[in-house]
Amino acid sequence: MMDCTRYRQTVMARPRDSDPALREHRESCRDCNFFTEQLLRFESHLERALGVALPTAQGETAASRSGRVLPLRAKSPLTWERSLASRKGWLAMAASVVLGFVVAAGLWLGIPGSSLAADVVTHMRGEPQAWRRTEVPVPDAALQDVLRDSHLRLAGGAGVVSYANSCRFRGYQVPHLVIQTEAGPVTVMVLVHESVSKSMHFDEEGYRGIIVPVPGHGSLAVLTRGGATDPKTVASIADRVLDAIVWTG
Amino acid sequence: MKDQVGGNHKQARFQALCQSLRPDLLRFAFWLSRDRALAEDVVQETMLRAWKAQDSLLDEAAAKPWFMTIIRREYARSFERKRFVTVDVDELVAREEPMLAAAEEQNIAELRAALFKLQDEYREPLVLQVLMGFSTAEIARELNLSGAAVLTRLFRARKQLRVLCGEDTSLDPQE
Numbered sequence: 104m105m106d107c108t109r110y111r112q113t114v115m116a117r118p119r120d121s122d123p124a125l126r127e128h129r130e131s132c133r134d135c136n137f138f139t140e141q142l143l144r145f146e147s148h149l150e151r152a153l154g155v156a157l158p159t160a161q162g163e164t165a166a167s168r169s170g171r172v173l174p175l176r177a178k179s180p181l182t183w184e185r186s187l188a189s190r191k192g193w194l195a196m197a198a199s200v201v202l203g204f205v206v207a208a209g210l211w212l213g214i215p216g217s218s219l220a221a222d223v224v225t226h227m228r229g230e231p232q233a234w235r236r237t238e239v240p241v242p243d244a245a246l247q248d249v250l251r252d253s254h255l256r257l258a259g260g261a262g263v264v265s266y267a268n269s270c271r272f273r274g275y276q277v278p279h280l281v282i283q284t285e286a287g288p289v290t291v292m293v294l295v296h297e298s299v300s301k302s303m304h305f306d307e308e309g310y311r312g313i314i315v316p317v318p319g320h321g322s323l324a325v326l327t328r329g330g331a332t333d334p335k336t337v338a339s340i341a342d343r344v345l346d347a348i349v350w351t352g
Numbered sequence: 353m354k355d356q357v358g359g360n361h362k363q364a365r366f367q368a369l370c371q372s373l374r375p376d377l378l379r380f381a382f383w384l385s386r387d388r389a390l391a392e393d394v395v396q397e398t399m400l401r402a403w404k405a406q407d408s409l410l411d412e413a414a415a416k417p418w419f420m421t422i423i424r425r426e427y428a429r430s431f432e433r434k435r436f437v438t439v440d441v442d443e444l445v446a447r448e449e450p451m452l453a454a455a456e457e458q459n460i461a462e463l464r465a466a467l468f469k470l471q472d473e474y475r476e477p478l479v480l481q482v483l484m485g486f487s488t489a490e491i492a493r494e495l496n497l498s499g500a501a502v503l504t505r506l507f508r509a510r511k512q513l514r515v516l517c518g519e520d521t522s523l524d525p526q527e
Contacts, residue, residue, distance in 0.1 A: 111525040116506040117481075117488065138523045145510075145519060146482075152463040153383065153483045228375065235485055309372065 104128070110135050118146045121238045140242040147245065147268060219297055219314060220305040223324045226272055226279075227290055227310060234281065234288050234328055241267045249278045253295050254351045255320075261347035262289075273297065284340055286332045291344050295321040304334050313337050320350060366406045369415055370399055376484060377419055383479040384427050386468050397426045416484070420494055459517070466516035474509035477502055 105113075105128045113125060118139075129136050240246075240263050249267040250256055255278075257264065265288065266281035272292065280291045294314075299322045302315045311334065312326035325341040377398065381391035401422055402409075409418050467475060477495060480486040486494065492502045507527070514521050 108525045111523070112507055112527075113503075115510045115524070116503040118510075134523065141520070141523070142510075145514060145517075148459055148463055149478075149510075149513070150482055152460050152467060153379070153479060 107132060107135055111138055114139060114142060118142050119235065119239045140244060143242055144245055147241070147266070150266075151268065219294075219299065219322075219324075220303060220307065220312070222273060223292060223312070223314070223326065224305070224307050224310050226270065226292070227326055227328075228308070234290070235265065238263060238265075238283065240264055246280075249280070250293075252276055253278050253293050255293065256349050256351060258347045258349050261344050282340075282344065286327060286336055286340065288328070289337075289340055290324075290326045290328075292324040292326075293321075293348075294324060297321050302338070304337070306334075311337055313341050315341050315345065317345065323348075362406075365412075366403070366409075369412060370402065373415060373419055374399075376416070377423060379483055380420065380479060381423055381427065383467065383475060383483065384423070384472075385430075390430060394423060394426045394430060397429075398422045401426065417486075417490060417494060420480070420484070424494075462517050463513065466513050469516060470509060470512060474505050474512060477505045478509040481506060 105124055107128075110125060110128045110132070113122075114120065129139055246264055246267045247256065249269045252269065261282055263283040264280050265283050266279075268279045269276045270279040270292075271277075272279075272294070273296070275296045277295070278291075278293045280293075281288050282291055283289075290312075295317075299314055299316045302313060304313050305311070310326050310328055311332055312324060313334070314322050314324045315338075317323050323341060323345060325337060325344060327337055327340075374395065377395050378391060381394045381398075382388060385391050385394065398419060402419060405422075409415060470478070477491050477497075480491045480494065481488075488499050488502050488506075491497075492499045495502065497505075504527075511521065511524055514524065
């Protein structure tokens with residue numbers, strides 16, 4: 104049986120380790136359980152602190168504009184290509200510039216304008232650390248803290264919530280959750296201040312998702328990363344999450 | 353003609369790979385250097401080197417560690433080129449002050465300032481683990497350390513950060 108010192112040394116090096124021996128100790132030791140909750144809360148802050156907003160093809164992100172994340176200096180993502188081209192001569196440069204225009208145009212057309220979906224995708228790009236595949240749930244108290252202001256709680260059935268954060272989005276604090284599903288980690292944003300008239304699928308910048316209306320409670324955004332999950336599965340995950348939400352106000 | 357089409361396809365794939373990894377590479381370079389401008393320069397040089405050496409990347413699944421290695425070398429080269437003598441942490445923090453203060457929550461801003469103050473040997477494995485999602489074995493391979501040494505550094509990194517942030521560390525274990 105692992106002792107408390109060994110347990111704490113281990114989780115301070117690997118807070119999200121799902122080793123059964125660690126879980127067994129945590130469940131049998133109240134102090135270590137409390138210690139772990141504290142540590143995971145700190146870890147959540149650490150993940151956010153390390154998240155820096157990056158310039159898009161259009162410049163700064165919505166997140167950096169809001170000052171929520173630490174922005175890097177805006178610079179075209181194609182700078183390195185131009186630099187490469189200049190070293191290879193004008194012909195290569197011309198080819199690169201043309202390619203740059205094609206890519207930039209693709210990015211420009213690919214981003215759904217200033218739509219809600221675009222802002223959701225931009226927000227997700229600012230928090231890449233949330234997409235970890237893990238079986239370790241966030242502490243219940245931390246999850247309740249995040250959900251409380253939106254007047255909801257999650258009943259069982261949604262899946263393991265591995266990440267919970269209260270994020271600034273379009274001027275409001277909104278719950279940002281990552282739920283582990285059979286299709287991998289899925290991000291959920293509860294947008295009580297954003298109403299949509301009908302479900303909207305989107306597939307942009309490597310994120311596939313859906314925004315569904317929630318009558319009386321705004322909308323719900325569900326995103327998967329990569330193109331592996333088909334839209335039907337995304338929609339069924341959204342349905343499942345909606346079923347698990349219990350509105351308290 | 354067929355070879356040219358194949359070559360173009362390969363280059364396009366590599367370019368797409370670079371674009372998809374660029375955000376992670378920039379974030380890593382930023383926390384490595386604690387300097388936005390330097391991070392962008394390092395990533396740019398990394399992309400150039402990667403482009404020239406793309407044939408040595410045999411498995412796209414291994415691209416992230418491959419790029420990380422190039423970034424770390426480029427960062428080391430930037431020291432050789434610019435001959436930095438000392439790093440004044442307070443000066444670094446002051447230089448990024450507006451950005452650090454831009455965080456909406458005070459505790460996140462404090463944590464960022466604490467990360468700036470953390471020694472490189474602790475900050476680097478922590479960033480690889482938390483931000484890049486590397487396992488202990490992957491960090492050990494990247495930093496040329498034993499697994500035990502990596503775990504010790506991760507432990508110390510978090511302990512120091514908690515102390516710097518004024519967290520209650522009374523329950524923390526001693527080494």
